[in-house]
Amino acid sequence: xxxxxxxxxxxxxxxxxxxxxxxxxxxxxxxxxxxxxxxxxxxxxxxxxxxxxxxxxxxxxxxxxxxxxxxxxxxxxxxxxxxxxxxxxxxxxxxxxxxxxxxxxxxxxxxxxxxxxxxxxxxxxxxxxxxxxxxxxxxxxxxxxxxxxxxxxxxxxxxxxxxxxxxxxxxxxxxxxxxxxxxxxxxxxxxxxxxxxxxxxxxxxxx
Amino acid sequence: xxxxxxxxxxxxxxxxxxxxxxxxxxxxxxxxxxxxxxxxxxxxxxxxxxxxxxxxxxxxxxxxxxxxxxxxxxxxxxxxxxxxxxxxxxxxxxxxxxxxxxxxxxxxxxxxxxxxxxxxxxxxxxxxxxxxxxxxxxxxxxxxxxxxxxxxxxxxxxxxxxxxxxxxxxxxxxxxxxxxxxxx
Numbered sequence: 132x133x134x135x136x137x138x139x140x141x142x143x144x145x146x147x148x149x150x151x152x153x154x155x156x157x158x159x160x161x162x163x164x165x166x167x168x169x170x171x172x173x174x175x176x177x178x179x180x181x182x183x184x185x186x187x188x189x190x191x192x193x194x195x196x197x198x199x200x201x202x203x204x205x206x207x208x209x210x211x212x213x214x215x216x217x218x219x220x221x222x223x224x225x226x227x228x229x230x231x232x233x234x235x236x237x238x239x240x241x242x243x244x245x246x247x248x249x250x251x252x253x254x255x256x257x258x259x260x261x262x263x264x265x266x267x268x269x270x271x272x273x274x275x276x277x278x279x280x281x282x283x284x285x286x287x288x289x290x291x292x293x294x295x296x297x298x299x300x301x302x303x304x305x306x307x308x309x310x311x312x313x314x315x316x317x318x319x320x321x322x323x324x325x326x327x328x329x330x331x332x333x334x335x336x337x338x
Numbered sequence: 339x340x341x342x343x344x345x346x347x348x349x350x351x352x353x354x355x356x357x358x359x360x361x362x363x364x365x366x367x368x369x370x371x372x373x374x375x376x377x378x379x380x381x382x383x384x385x386x387x388x389x390x391x392x393x394x395x396x397x398x399x400x401x402x403x404x405x406x407x408x409x410x411x412x413x414x415x416x417x418x419x420x421x422x423x424x425x426x427x428x429x430x431x432x433x434x435x436x437x438x439x440x441x442x443x444x445x446x447x448x449x450x451x452x453x454x455x456x457x458x459x460x461x462x463x464x465x466x467x468x469x470x471x472x473x474x475x476x477x478x479x480x481x482x483x484x485x486x487x488x489x490x491x492x493x494x495x496x497x498x499x500x501x502x503x504x505x506x507x508x509x510x511x512x513x514x515x516x517x518x519x520x521x522x
Contacts, residue, residue: 134464134515141464142383142484149379152392156370158403161396 165292205261208268209323212255216327219251223331241286244333248279251330264322271322274315275330281308282332308334366403369415374399377423380485384427384476386469394430398422420485420495424477431473467517475510478503 154160203211226243252275260268285304292298312332319328374395382391401422402415409418468476474496481492489507493500 134467134511134518137460137464137518138468138479138483138511138514141461141468142480144461145383145484146376146379149375149382149388151375151378152389155378155392155396156374158366158370158396158399161393162400165397165400 203259203261205264205323208258208260208264211258212324213326215251215254215258216324216330219247220326220329220331222247223333241333244331245279245283248275248330248332252276252279255327267322271315271318271324271327274311274318275327278308278312278315278330278332281311282334284308285334305334308332365406365412365415366399369402369419370399373416373419376485377419380420380480381423381427383465383468383480383484385430386465390430394423394426397426417491417495420481421497424495428473463518464514467514470517471510471513474498475506475513478506479510479514482507 223244226240226247252272255272255275281304285301285308288298288300288304292301312334315330316328319325319330377398378388378391378395381394382388385391385394398419402418405418406412406415409415468479471479477496478492481487481495482489487495489500489503492503496503498506
């Protein structure tokens with residue numbers, strides 16, 4: 132039997148064999164299940180991001196209290212912070228897949244970008260800001276962490292909706308992340324760390 | 339997902355949220371009764387997993403429900419359903435590439451789907467050879483031989499030219515033939 136005949140035979144067998152499950156026609160149930168899945172995944176990812184951010188802040192606050200004597204002048208701190216953020220931006224751009232990437236390439240690049248951002252934020256925490264600016268800097272770094280957390284939520288939701296970037300949950304996560312990133316950038320610009328204001332977060336843009 | 343990107347504070351723009359959903363229940367019911375089973379078969383042949391195929395078809399109908407109010411020509415709903423189903427199939431297949439890298443992910447259980455219809459060894463070979471084909475060739479063959487669509491309709495669904503469809507069909511069939519020869 133040649134390939135075409137064998138293919139016709141298989142297709143005919145499949146047409147006859149396909150029998151949907153009893154609940155197949157219940158579209159409402161599917162819609163409700165999808166919505167629940169979206170929010171469970173989004174909330175879980177957000178909770179994880181907040182937990183990581185909280186732990187990092189706690190560690191940094193402990194370190195800051197013991198090394199207050201070695202604080203830097205503001206311009207030194209800004210120069211070093213900009214250097215860290217610029218290096219992170221260059222690294223993420225270098226890791227970004229070229230052209231129209233596959234989802235697998237995007238996934239790998241997103242993980243690298245998250246790691247780069249986390250390392251940059253940790254390096255910023257390790258710097259000693261002027262003692263008068265400590266509260267401002269801590270607030271700014273908290274905004275960076277929230278931005279990274281929000282971008283990870285976007286990835287988690289994108290994953291949960293199987294890449295359907297038209298899904299309402301994806302739109303909501305993207306809106307939240309966009310606002311958070313803008314807030315973090317305002318903090319960074321206000322303090323003068325311009326390169327940190329341009330920090331890159333792993334977000335999948337709407338096509 | 340047609341494209342991935344990176345966002346900075348400068349280039350992230352807030353997207354418009356999807357507004358209230360118009361529920362075209364009657365029309366949707368009719369379409370579902372008429373076409374869901376054929377669509378399910380088409381998706382199942384491509385994915386090899388009946389449970390996932392059902393989700394894909396349901397999601398395609400839910401997507402149609404959202405798009406219904408803005409559709410210019412509602413007589414083209416079937417074309418929309420086919421195209422959406424194919425997009426979702428592609429997304430699921432690509433998603434598997436990512437999921438498979440994670441050790442806790444549930445492995446793809448294609449054998450159970452084939453067992454469910456008690457396919458003969460001969461038909462399993464053909465199905466396996468079909469799955470090994472490049473995406474476009476597989477889609478064209480399934481649309482032609484399962485959905486029994488014309489080359490013109492396939493071209494319209496996949497948004498490619500009829501000549502491309504003919505090329506994919508010819509290459510797909512040659513690939514199938516070769517795949518069956520290599521694994522007798």
